[in-house]
Amino acid sequence: MTLIFAAPSNDKGELETGSAFTPRFDEKGLVTAVVTDARDGELLMVAHMNAEALALTIETGIAHYYSRSRNSLWKKGESSGNVQTVQEIRTDCDQDAIWLKVTVAGHDATCHTGRRSCFYRTVGIENGQAAVTITDDRRHFDPAHIYAEK
Amino acid sequence: MTLIFAAPSNDKGELETGSAFTPRFDEKGLVTAVVTDARDGELLMVAHMNAEALALTIETGIAHYYSRSRNSLWKKGESSGNVQTVQEIRTDCDQDAIWLKVTVAGHDATCHTGRRSCFYRTVGIENGQAAVTITDDRRHFDPAHIYAEK
Structure with missing residues (x-):
């Protein structure tokens, strides 16, 4: 049985202080998901969820997303073993x-490049140009x- | 003088390991910005930036966003005094x-409701319904x- 999300209220107060979880999916049916490591708060990745991915995540406690590049449901870690258990x-x-605090299984890595976090680079200015440095x-x-x- | 961002490379390797910062703005010209408190890593807000907001943020060290509801550049804290200095x-x-680690001035609050973080509620299931609880x-x-x- 999959969780059904009610439509968001038009009343801002209700959305901000009511007890119902009524996610505001965008025109593509997605919400943004920010994923941090429950261990130390490190930002691991930013992804997107459709209603199915969000319901599955809440119901199973295992992070599911919607892959915009593959246009399909994506159980994080299915290939790599780096499954995320939601705390x-x-x-x-x-x-x-949505903010998920997770525990990462497998290699303790979230980025497809093999790094712990997708955010492995700092942004700055070098010789007047926007540049990144691997940290x-x-x-x-x-x-x-x-x-x-x- | 405002920083100009070069177009992203079509080469995935270049995007992932090159030294140029070439943000991939979506079809609306926006990137997602995740904002955490440099003090303790707490997730404060999720917002969006267009090229102007991103360039201003990098150049001035003060967080600027693009308000999708007002369709305009948004210097965070302009009304509330809760300006974000980027670390x-x-x-x-x-x-x-984009991930910004910031120091918040003013009331040490980021949410327009007066709370420290916009993420002041946990999500769960209550009586078979998706519900939120203020934490x-x-x-x-x-x-x-x-x-x-x-």
Whole structure:
């Protein structure tokens, strides 16, 4: 049985202080999901969820997303083993974003590049140009090996 | 002088490991911005940035966003005084999300409801329905007072 989400109220107060969880999916039927490590709060990834992914995540306690590139439901870690067990789910004032605090199984890595977090680079200005610098280059797994069958 | 962002490479490797910051704005010209408190990593808000907001944020060190409801540039804290000073900017593997670690001035509050974080509610199931529970109800300011002139 899959959880059904009621339509969001037009009343801002109800959305902000009511007891119903009525996610505001965008015109593509998605909400933004921010994923942090329950262990230390590190930001691991930003992804998207449709109603099915969100319901499955709440019901099973295992993070599911919607892959915009593959246009399909995506159980995170299905290929890599880096499954995310959800410790807590939060939503924001206008209910269009979800925050998952997770525990990562497998290689303790979330990024498909093998790094712990997708946010492994800092942004700055170098010689007048917007530039990135890699601040975490430790690979927890070898993507060529893990995703070889794809 | 405003920073100009080059178009993202079609080469995935270049996007993931190159030295250029080439944000992948969506069809509306926006990237997702995740904002955490540099002090303790608490997730404060999720917002969006267009190229102007992103360039201003990098150049000035003060967080600027694009308000989708007002369709305009938004210097966070302009009304409330809760200006965000950026300590670090990161981007993710495919460069379509930005992570800002900030220090919040004023009331040390980010949510327009007066709470520290927009994510003041947990999500769960109650009597078979998706429900939210307020887990942080401390108000750092009175919205009716702060936004009275609006």
